[in-house]
Amino acid sequence: MTTWTPICPLDDIPVLGARRVARPHGMDVAVFRNDAGGVFALLDRCPHKGGPLSQGIVFGNSVACPLHNWTIGLCDGQAAAPDEGCTPRFQVKVEAGTVYLDAQELAHHALDLQRPVAGPALRCKANPP
Template structure:
């Protein structure tokens, strides 16, 4: 059974925005779409290390602010001609609060 970490209220992240959440296992970029879906990814673009939380959220994608690489918020895969992937983390909204899967975060930090 997963243990979930409460990280913020959904309203703490603007629609089509993101925040960096510092956990004991490291920093995670948490995104909110226009339809109130939440996704969590590694914050660093594999291309040049751009801060994805500062990118533009459109649909279920984010565009890196440094070189315009576009990543799926659902899979972490680069879209279009670019190749690469960023790690994703299970995230959910429960009772208006955003939660991340603690066991998955721990497993990622150990990898």
């Protein structure tokens, strides 16, 4: 049996937008709402370079990553061809105007994934030795 965790009222997620859900461990989950009334949940990480999908543009059943415009399917987390990759999805339901996520998935799903960290900047020395 699935235990559902209430996240927010449906109206708190803008149409064609998203809301981030922080977890005590692991990366945030992005909950999306499209213009057809669909609600979807993915790890807030593009499979390409780790861009925050919650800041992307939602269209149809997809979201465009804000970093490099990869198209990620909201139903399955798959990158659209010719790109390849997948971001984990989470079970979501809407009941009586409230959005719920699976409590077990929130606690344990995709905890091993991290957002890539940019490397150190190269510093130019004004007076090389």
